[in-house]
Amino acid sequence: MNYRRYILWMMLAGSLCTEVFAASLDNLQKTEEGSKKTIEVTKEAATKLAEETKDVASELKKSAVEALQEAHEKVSQIVVAESTSPTGEALYSKCIACHGVDGTKHALGKSAVIAGQSIDMLVGKLKAYKAGRRNVTGLGAFMQKVATPLSESEILALAAYIDTFKQQKEKKDD
Ligand code: HEC
Numbered sequence: 001m002n003y004r005r006y007i008l009w010m011m012l013a014g015s016l017c018t019e020v021f022a023a024s025l026d027n028l029q030k031t032e033e034g035s036k037k038t039i040e041v042t043k044e045a046a047t048k049l050a051e052e053t054k055d056v057a058s059e060l061k062k063s064a065v066e067a068l069q070e071a072h073e074k075v076s077q078i079v080v081a082e083s084t085s086p087t088g089e090a091l092y093s094k095c096i097a098c099h100g101v102d103g104t105k106h107a108l109g110k111s112a113v114i115a116g117q118s119i120d121m122l123v124g125k126l127k128a129y130k131a132g133r134r135n136v137t138g139l140g141a142f143m144q145k146v147a148t149p150l151s152e153s154e155i156l157a158l159a160a161y162i163d164t165f166k167q168q169k170e171k172k173d174d
Pocket residue numbers: 091092094095096097098099107108110111112113114122125126134135136137138139140142143146158
């Protein structure tokens with residue numbers, strides 16, 4: 001190999017090296033850009049996901065609240081339906097003489113007014129009379145006689161019917 005040829009080869013190799021170096025530098029920059037972009041996209045996706053999760057959570061909360069309200073409404077409807085059912089009303093016909101058509105009379109001039117008492121309270125008291133465990137004014141025996149033949153569902157129907165007196169009273173107050 002003569003001297004000239006050698007120089008030529010060296011130059012060729014040198015330029016080749018520069019090109020390769022430039023290309024790999026370019027590649028390196030691209031890779032860095034790519035990584036940055038990946039990080040950005042990942043961040044964006046994570047933020048979006050977090051927001052979406054929040055949305056879903058509040059949506060769930062909303063529908064839970066709605067379901068609760070709906071259930072509450074249904075229960076009220078059932079109570080009203082039961083209270084206005086003929087059973088409660090028919091059974092109450094036996095109570096009118098002492099407690100009044102709207103439950104506002106003091107029975108035999110002594111009892112507490114039953115209109116406005118909660119269903120729970122009414123049920124508890126009627127069950128207590130039935131069991132002979134209640135006598136507030138000394139006239140409890142009258143109530144025991146009335147309550148003894150009542151079944152549990154009849155007591156419930158009566159209490160629900162008496163509860164409508166309270167609702168009527170509230171309506172009047174409006
Ligand atoms: C003969 C009259 C009489 C009749 C009929 C009667 N009650 Fe009474 N009731 C009373 C008296 C008297 C008391 C008070 C008893 C006591 O001292 O605990 C009373 C008490 C009650 C109480 C408890 C009030 C309170 O807060 O202390 C309820 C509830 C009640 N009656 C519901 C009824 C229902 C429902 C009927 C019909 C199924 C009925 N009563 C029929 C006389 C009557």
